[in-house]
Amino acid sequence: MARTVLISGGNRGIGLAIARNFQKNGDRVVATFRSSPPPAEITGIKCDVTDETQVSQAVSEVESLHGPVEVLVANAGITLDKLILRMTDEEFGDVLQTNLTGTFRMARAASRAMAKHRWGRMIFLSSVVGFFGAPGQANYAASKAGLVGLARSLAWELGGRGVTVNVVAPGLISTDMTAGLAPERRDLLVGITPLGRMGTPDDVAHAVRFLASEEARFITGAVLPVSGGLAMGY
Ligand code: NDP
Numbered sequence: 001m002a003r004t005v006l007i008s009g010g011n012r013g014i015g016l017a018i019a020r021n022f023q024k025n026g027d028r029v030v031a032t033f034r035s036s037p038p039p040a041e042i043t044g045i046k047c048d049v050t051d052e053t054q055v056s057q058a059v060s061e062v063e064s065l066h067g068p069v070e071v072l073v074a075n076a077g078i079t080l081d082k083l084i085l086r087m088t089d090e091e092f093g094d095v096l097q098t099n100l101t102g103t104f105r106m107a108r109a110a111s112r113a114m115a116k117h118r119w120g121r122m123i124f125l126s127s128v129v130g131f132f133g134a135p136g137q138a139n140y141a142a143s144k145a146g147l148v149g150l151a152r153s154l155a156w157e158l159g160g161r162g163v164t165v166n167v168v169a170p171g172l173i174s175t176d177m178t179a180g181l182a183p184e185r186r187d188l189l190v191g192i193t194p195l196g197r198m199g200t201p202d203d204v205a206h207a208v209r210f211l212a213s214e215e216a217r218f219i220t221g222a223v224l225p226v227s228g229g230l231a232m233g234y
Contacts, residue, residue, distance in 0.1 A: 005071040012176060015075040092142075125170070172230060
């Protein structure tokens, strides 16, 4: 059955692959974007997740286009890498605002209708970095680890209403976000990935769609690594 799916940051990278995957499956998909819109085949709504008004407006817009959001994929994220001695409050806060508070805002805006209709799926994009840490990524790792506590609390709050809340933790995936990695760092990370390669955005999209499916109905509060085994066991 077709569902209404909202993906934050769905104009490029992993978010776009997720949007295409759901759309191919016949779902009604809306992808939010902050700067440039997604390709023409995907419906885009402008929304900066750091702005509460834009988030609630985006969710209302989806509702008037396609009905209540049934699947929320909170994917929008940024990095702003610095060693702690150089990291300002602002640089720490900006990453938290987008990755963690932005997800909280999206989830809050979507949860009312999910609870009312007694069905919903929320999937948050974390990262293996949230569990094993990385030099220069204190802000990013803190935000991604925080998503697990957020998801598990919402799993408790909304479980009785048929809403599941899960986390996907990608390893190293080929997108704009990782394009600037120093080749030595990339090779080091691929070297500790048992499957011996970087992942693709599609690898992540398949896992997200599974967690959104009816078949995943007894899975909530889970963290699913999609990492080729990088950092397994953390
Ligand atoms: P990209 O940098 O390719 O894309 C990031 C997306 O987030 C863009 O759509 C961007 O929009 C959007 N975005 C950023 N800030 C905001 C904001 N304030 N409001 C709304 N949208 C925003 O990243 P990836 O596709 O690689 O990553 C997607 C998610 O997966 C992120 O949460 C990331 O942390 C996570 N992840 C990625 C990994 C990787 O190796 N690539 C590994 C682990 C996790 P715009 O185009 O307008 O800037």
